[in-house]
Amino acid sequence: MSFLELKDIHKSYYMNKVAFPVLKGINLQFERGEFVSILGESGGGKTTLMNIIGGLDAQYEGDVLLNGRSVRDISAKQLDAYRRQTIGFVFQNFNLISHLSILDNVLVSLQMTGLSRKEQRERAVQLLDRVGLKEHIHKHPNQLSGGQKQRVAIARALASDPDIIIADEPTGALDSQNTQEILTLMDQIAADGKLVICVTHSQEVADYGTRIVHMADGVIDHDTRLKDPFPVKEHAALPAKHLSFTAMVKMALKHMRYNLKRNLLIIFGASIGIFSVILMLGLGRGVKGYMNHEIYSQIKPTAVQVAQNTDSQDPKKLAVTQSDLSRLQKLSHVKKVQLGYYGSNVQVQRGNASATAQVMQTTTDQMLAKSIKKGQRPATGEVVLGKDFAQKFNKKHPYRLIGKSVKISITGMNKQHLPVVMTKSLKVSGVSDGSAGQVQTNLTTVRQLYAAKKLTFHANFATVVIDNLQNVTSVQDKIKTLKASNGKKQYQLTGAGALVSTLNTYIQLAFYVLAAIAGISLLVSAIMIIVVLYISVSERTKEIGILRALGVRRKDIRRLFLSEAFFLGLFSSVLALIFTELVAYFANNVATKYIGYSIIEITSNYMIFGIVVAIIISLLAALAPAGQASKLDPIESLAYE
Numbered sequence: 001m002s003f004l005e006l007k008d009i010h011k012s013y014y015m016n017k018v019a020f021p022v023l024k025g026i027n028l029q030f031e032r033g034e035f036v037s038i039l040g041e042s043g044g045g046k047t048t049l050m051n052i053i054g055g056l057d058a059q060y061e062g063d064v065l066l067n068g069r070s071v072r073d074i075s076a077k078q079l080d081a082y083r084r085q086t087i088g089f090v091f092q093n094f095n096l097i098s099h100l101s102i103l104d105n106v107l108v109s110l111q112m113t114g115l116s117r118k119e120q121r122e123r124a125v126q127l128l129d130r131v132g133l134k135e136h137i138h139k140h141p142n143q144l145s146g147g148q149k150q151r152v153a154i155a156r157a158l159a160s161d162p163d164i165i166i167a168d169e170p171t172g173a174l175d176s177q178n179t180q181e182i183l184t185l186m187d188q189i190a191a192d193g194k195l196v197i198c199v200t201h202s203q204e205v206a207d208y209g210t211r212i213v214h215m216a217d218g219v220i221d222h223d224t225r226l227k228d229p230f231p232v233k234e235h236a237a238l239p240a241k242h243l244s245f246t247a248m249v250k251m252a253l254k255h256m257r258y259n260l261k262r263n264l265l266i267i268f269g270a271s272i273g274i275f276s277v278i279l280m281l282g283l284g285r286g287v288k289g290y291m292n293h294e295i296y297s298q299i300k301p302t303a304v305q306v307a308q309n310t311d312s313q314d315p316k317k318l319a320v321t322q323s324d325l326s327r328l329q330k331l332s333h334v335k336k337v338q339l340g341y342y343g344s345n346v347q348v349q350r351g352n353a354s355a356t357a358q359v360m361q362t363t364t365d366q367m368l369a370k371s372i373k374k375g376q377r378p379a380t381g382e383v384v385l386g387k388d389f390a391q392k393f394n395k396k397h398p399y400r401l402i403g404k405s406v407k408i409s410i411t412g413m414n415k416q417h418l419p420v421v422m423t424k425s426l427k428v429s430g431v432s433d434g435s436a437g438q439v440q441t442n443l444t445t446v447r448q449l450y451a452a453k454k455l456t457f458h459a460n461f462a463t464v465v466i467d468n469l470q471n472v473t474s475v476q477d478k479i480k481t482l483k484a485s486n487g488k489k490q491y492q493l494t495g496a497g498a499l500v501s502t503l504n505t506y507i508q509l510a511f512y513v514l515a516a517i518a519g520i521s522l523l524v525s526a527i528m529i530i531v532v533l534y535i536s537v538s539e540r541t542k543e544i545g546i547l548r549a550l551g552v553r554r555k556d557i558r559r560l561f562l563s564e565a566f567f568l569g570l571f572s573s574v575l576a577l578i579f580t581e582l583v584a585y586f587a588n589n590v591a592t593k594y595i596g597y598s599i600i601e602i603t604s605n606y607m608i609f610g611i612v613v614a615i616i617i618s619l620l621a622a623l624a625p626a627g628q629a630s631k632l633d634p635i636e637s638l639a640y641e
């Protein structure tokens with residue numbers, strides 16, 4: 001049984017379904033320790049035969065037997081393993097990976113062995129030393145001469161300690177001195193007990209080997225033995241494995257570093273989209289926070305105002321009664337309820353000057369004590385005026401009104417539904433910031449006004465004080481669902497507090513819309529990544545072919561591109577976060593100076609969201625290009641110019 005046997009190999013290429021036979025029945029037997037030169041006219045099918053032996057081409061008839069076992073009908077995975085373990089390729093045009101150093105080029109092959117990282121490196125250095133390149137291990141292929149490049153290729157071919165070295169015109173691009181050196185190396189490889197099969201056009205090269213096989217018209221017409229094969233030294237084969245995930249990831253990073261400028265630009269471009277989305281979310285949160293802060297600096301957040309749910313102006317229908325109070329008081333988390341009165345168009349007179357206040361309200365627990373700028377809250381018979389309103393009586397010194405009397409007139413209705421004006425002289429007890437209306441009295445004062453005219457007083461809202469800020473929304477929601485006897489909703493929330501949740505919803509919505517618009521730039525980033533990766537696939541077609549020839553699996557090629565996309569996503573989101581933090585820092589500094597509040601609030605959730613979205617988008621964008629790369633045919637990729 002021969003080490004390698006080719007049995008009746010036939011191969012045709014098809015053009016428009018027309019078959020062009022290239023190999024027409026090749027029968028050959030090879031042994032280890034042979035240095036076989038394949039000679040023949042150009043276009044005679046030598047490379048085609050090498051691709052079949054090398055496991056790059058599985059579309060042929062006949063059989064290839066290794067140690068008596070067929071490699072014809074094995075799975076794609078097993079064929080990858082066959083190339084990894086058994087075959088070492090040396091090409092005419094070297095086929096080194098340009099973005100990897102000399103050492104890394106050799107290491108790619110070694111990473112598919114069971115050696116430890118240290119052993120891999122030691123073996124790579126040792127092999128490069130053997131081909132005379134120890135001094136150059138950190139150079140890149142473009143920094144080497146042709147002969148040196150071919151020596152790297154030989155070191156790489158030997159890395160996984162394969163039994164067969166296939167060299168397709170290894171000296172075709174070299175001068176005579178380099179040719180001599182390469183031939184010596186190949187001779188030594190055969191002397192080590194390996195099978196060296198070398199395609200050549202040169203008789204001089206062919207004469208160097210132990211055997212010459214001549215091909216003509218798709219068959220072998222001469223098979224001449226020049227010397228005996230070298231004796232085979234038995235040795236343990238290097239354990240093989242497929243390329244590890246980390247090795248693939250590292251290769252992706254090395255490629256990114258090699259194309260640093262381009263990748264930085266892509267990362268920058270992609271980061272803009274993520275930056276805008278995070279910024280919009282942060283700004284939305286900040287603005288909402290600011291609005292709430294503004295509102296709650298004027299009113300107590302745990303108190304809500306409740307009125308009857310009606311559009312009617314009829315005081316009876318608007319009336320909030322004791323039974324309403326007890327109904328509200330029964331709700332859980334309600335600490336206290338109190339009646340209040342709200343009126344409009346209140347006439348205020350001082351001496352000859354008079355003014356109409358749009359809003360008058362009785363003091364409630366929702367009003368913050370600090371809303372009184374000067375003086376104190378109104379006791380019975382007293383009134384507090386809003387500062388702007390007070391200025392209508394004393395423009396320069398509104399606070400001087402404190403302690404003075406004003407006459408206030410409100411309008412009620414008698415039983416006949418006729419308007420009745422009620423007037424009373426009240427002492428100004430303080431001046432407020434106006435957040436509670438322009439005129440503020442207490443409930444007893446209003447009751448007295450009504451009593452003086454023998455009119456029935458109806459409170460028209462209730463203040464519900466809630467035990468804890470966290471329970472405000474739930475209590476508000478509960479109040480809104482309370483039903484009247486007719487099945488309609490009984491109450492509505494009034495005052496600034498009621499606005500807060502609606503306002504928050506609108507702000508949130510507005511910024512979600514803005515974030516979505518910013519998201520369009522994410523789409524642009526995704527398209528950019530797709531384009532770049534497609535370009536990268538076509539630029540790296542040859543590299544993909546080389547990796548496949550070395551035994552790298554399709555899966556690994558896909559991972560290589562997906563890893564690059566992952567890093568593009570990761571790095572661009574990190575850059576985006578740096579940008580957002582910077583912008584937030586400066587914007588918040590300015591905002592704090594002018595409005596005393598940080599207007600951009602970037603939470604860690606937004607950051608995580610940004611990173612995750614960026615990575616997902618990049619990976620999705622990379623799916624098609626990575627898939628395309630993994631499906632490339634190794635022979636076509638190697639032939640790609």
Ligand SMILES: Nc1ncnc2c1ncn2[C@@H]1O[C@H](COP(=O)(O)OP(=O)(O)OP(=O)(O)O)[C@@H](O)[C@H]1O
Nearest residue numbers: 013014022040041042043044045046047048049201
């Ligand atoms: N993918 C392909 N599709 C169609 N025809 C092909 C393909 N690859 C090779 N051929 C044809 O098959 C024939 C043999 O090609 P091959 O490359 O094996 O020859 P060769 O002996 O190695 O030639 P050379 O010495 O010039 O390198 C040529 O006529 C070539 O045009």
